[in-house]
Amino acid sequence: xxxxxxxxxxxxxxxxxxxxxxxxxxxxxxxxxxxxxxxxxxxxxxxxxxxxxxxxxxxxxxxxxxxxxxxxxxxxxxxxxxxxxxxxxxxxxxxxxxxxxxxxxxxxxxxxxxxxxxxxxxxxxxxxxxxxxxxxxxxxxxxxxxxxxxxxxxxxxxxxxxxxxxxxxxxxxxxxxxxxxxxxxxxxxxxxxxxxxxxxxxxxxxxxxxxxxxxxxxxxxxxxxxxxxxxxxxxxxxxxxxxxxxxxxxxxxxxxxxxxxxxxxxxxxxxxxxxxxxxxxxxxxxxxxxxxxxxxxxxxxxxxxxxxxxxxxxxxxxxxxxxxxxxxxxxxxxxxxxxxxxxxxxxxxxxxxxxxxxxxxxxxxxxxxxxxxxxxxxxxxxxxxxxxxxxxxxxxxxxxxxxxxxxxxxxxxxxxxxxxxxxxxxxxx
Numbered sequence: 306x307x308x309x310x311x312x313x314x315x316x317x318x319x320x321x322x323x324x325x326x327x328x329x330x331x332x333x334x335x336x337x338x339x340x341x342x343x344x345x346x347x348x349x350x351x352x353x354x355x356x357x358x359x360x361x362x363x364x365x366x367x368x369x370x371x372x373x374x375x376x377x378x379x380x381x382x383x384x385x386x387x388x389x390x391x392x393x394x395x396x397x398x399x400x401x402x403x404x405x406x407x408x409x410x411x412x413x414x415x416x417x418x419x420x421x422x423x424x425x426x427x428x429x430x431x432x433x434x435x436x437x438x439x440x441x442x443x444x445x446x447x448x449x450x451x452x453x454x455x456x457x458x459x460x461x462x463x464x465x466x467x468x469x470x471x472x473x474x475x476x477x478x479x480x481x482x483x484x485x486x487x488x489x490x491x492x493x494x495x496x497x498x499x500x501x502x503x504x505x506x507x508x509x510x511x512x513x514x515x516x517x518x519x520x521x522x523x524x525x526x527x528x529x530x531x532x533x534x535x536x537x538x539x540x541x542x543x544x545x546x547x548x549x550x551x552x553x554x555x556x557x558x559x560x561x562x563x564x565x566x567x568x569x570x571x572x573x574x575x576x577x578x579x580x581x582x583x584x585x586x587x588x589x590x591x592x593x594x595x596x597x598x599x600x601x602x603x604x605x606x607x608x609x610x611x612x613x614x615x616x617x618x619x620x621x622x623x624x625x626x627x628x629x630x631x632x633x634x635x636x637x638x639x640x641x642x643x644x645x646x647x648x649x650x651x652x653x654x655x656x657x658x659x660x661x662x663x664x665x666x667x668x669x670x671x672x673x674x675x676x677x678x679x680x681x682x683x684x685x686x687x688x689x690x691x692x693x694x695x696x697x698x699x700x701x702x703x704x705x706x707x708x709x710x711x712x713x714x715x716x717x718x719x720x721x722x723x724x725x726x727x728x729x730x731x732x733x734x
Contacts, residue, residue, distance in 0.1 A: 309428070313339045315711060316423055316432035318412075320346045320403045323438035323685030325392050326369065326701040328401040330708030336715065340403040340438075341425065346396055349442065350389035356467045357491060358385040359546045360697075361483055366519040367697045369395055380517065382546030413659045414678070421660075421680065433680060434711055435658070437669070440685040443654040447647045452572035457637070462488060462648040468495040474643030475499065477577070479569045481506055482541030485648030486553055490545075493563050500635070500642065502569040503555060503583060507542045508590035511552040513601050514612040518544065519696075521601050528693035543590070552594075555587055559625035566632050575638040583631045595619070674707045682707050 317327050320342030331338045345351065359382040360367045364374040367383070372395050377383045383391070396403055408426040412435055415422055423430040445461035452459075458472050462484045468491065475498035478489040489501045509518040522528050543553045559565050567583035598618060605612055635642075653668060662676035662683075663669060669676065669683045673690045676682060683689070684707055685700050693699035 310431055311339075311428065312431045313337060314432070314715070315339075315434040315436065316341065316421075316430055317436045317438050318409050319438035319440065319685070320396070320401075320405065321349055321438070321440055321685070322347065322392055322697055323440055323700050323704065324403070324436075325396050325401060326704035327436055327438050327684055327708065328396070328403065329369075329371070329399055329701075330705045331711065332399055332401070334708050334712040336708065336711055338402060339430070339432075340401060341407045341409055342403060342405045343408040345389075345393075345405055346403060347389040347392040349440070350385050350392070353442070353463060354385045355462075355465050355488060355491075357547065358487070359383060360385075360388055361544055361546050362519045362696060363517050363546070363550070366517070369697065369701045371395070372398060380550075382550055409657055411657055411659060414680075419680075434682065434714075435680065436682040436684055436707065437655060437658055438684040439655075441653060441687055442651045444652040445647075446650050446652050448649055450569065450571050451645070451647065452575075452577075452637075454572075454575065457642075458644040460644075460646060462646055463651070465646055468492050468497060471497075471644045475641045476644045476646060477637070477642050478502065478646045478648060480504065480541070480648030480650070481543060481555070482648060482650075483544055485541075485646075486543050486555075486558075487545050487547055488646055488648060489563060490547070490558065493558070493561065498562075498564075498641065500564045500566055500640070501555075501558070502566050502579065503586050504568045505540045505586055506590050507540055507593040508553060508555075509542070509544055509597050510594060510618065511544065511546075511550045513598060513618055514605065514615050516601075516612065517550070518597070521597060521604075522692075525597075525600055525604060528691065528696075528699070530692040531690070533688055533692075554622060555590065556622035556624065556628065559627055560622050564627045564632070565625075566627070566635065575636055577635045577637055579631075579633055579635070581631060581633055584628065587628065591621075674703055675710055682711070 315331060315336055315338040317324050317338060317340040320340050324340050328340050363380045364377040364383050365379040368374060374383055374391060377387060409423060411424045412421050420431055420433040421435050423432055445463040447461055465488055476492050477500045478485050479502045481501055481503040489499050493499045511518060513521065545553055555565060565583055567579040567581060570578045570580050660678045660681050662678040662681045669686065671683050674683050684704055687695045689703045694703055
């Protein structure tokens with residue numbers, strides 16, 4: 306028997322925070338749509354993160370406008386399971402048309418007629434438009450320099466859950482963005498000897514003068530930056546909501562016994578080599594930190610705000626020996642290192658989307674989520690419209706823009722040419 310074909314105006318692929326936000330705005334615009342999710346709603350928050358992860362922003366900030374966290378303090382940081390529950394509750398709030406357990410296999414443009422044919426694990430769907438809301442964390446990246454030594458336990462941060470899953474011994478964590486530094490800190494607190502490879506990074510204060518850094522970036526206009534500054538493409542951000550929220554200070558971690566090294570360069574047998582850039586990377590992170598403090602102080606003075614002074618905020622921890630004499634080569638075996646955790650980011654994977662909307666490297670081409678291929682949209686990408694796009698509230702606003710664009714296109718297609726007005730011949734006098 307021929308399988309029935311489902312038809313829908315707009316198909317959204319992915320039911321994480323991006324897909325849920327997209328569905329809400331499409332519902333408000335009256336756009337018939339369907340959301341497909343291969344697992345459960347917000348599955349990445351449940352099983353694609355380590356056990357102790359909490360949101361990087363406070364609950365008053367990291368949420369959608371239409372629903373607050375009812376069991377997390379406004380200035381608290383929601384645990385990952387609570388974040389996933391939040392998105393499930395949000396989807397129920399407006400009865401989002403989400404089908405879970407459905408894998409999208411392939412999307413191709415129709416020939417000689419509008420729209421796309423979508424092959425899924427549950428049959429075929431015909432859609433006029435497709436929104437790829439699968440986000441940027443699709444394909445964990447472990448660089449080619451990773452050693453081939455099978456005696457080393459190597460995993461990506463996406464597969465890390467807790468210290469108990471690692472064999473006994475010291476750990477090298479490669480990458481000092483938010484994920485890498487939080488995992489390294491957790492491992493050190495568990496009693497492990499930890500080596501942390503630190504690259505270029507921004508290091509904002511968790512809070513300053515009684516305001517979270519999310520608030521400061523808002524009032525200072527930083528969230529509205531439309532494009533990344535040139536040369537900052539590989540700069541990560543080191544910030545955490547763990548342990549109630551605390552500013553990450555690499556010098557403090559070194560004083561507590563963590564061994565810092567520069568950017569990981571190569572492996573030769575059991576010998577790891579690191580670039581001689583640790584001191585420079587720390588200094589630039591400090592510059593970023595102090596620049597935000599300076600901007601905050603200026604804003605307070607300019608606006609006459611009564612916010613408490615934090616004299617300790619500019620305290621500098623003394624340099625540990627690993628900073629004074631940076632390690633350029635390390636024998637992993639002699640150091641007792643049995644595990645490497647690669648906190649080295651992700652690549653996108655749109656192999657299922659067979660359309661002309663990507664550059665030569667496979668990255669989406671778009672303008673605020675609108676692809677050059679008519680009817681194709683992206684949502685949930687970093688810097689999709691501005692710096693704030695990476696945050697939960699940011700994707701909600703990006704979704705509104707995309708939904709508005711879809712609604713406008715529907716209006717164009719619904720246009721019907723008016724019947725011509727009949728002109729009477731002039732009457733002769």
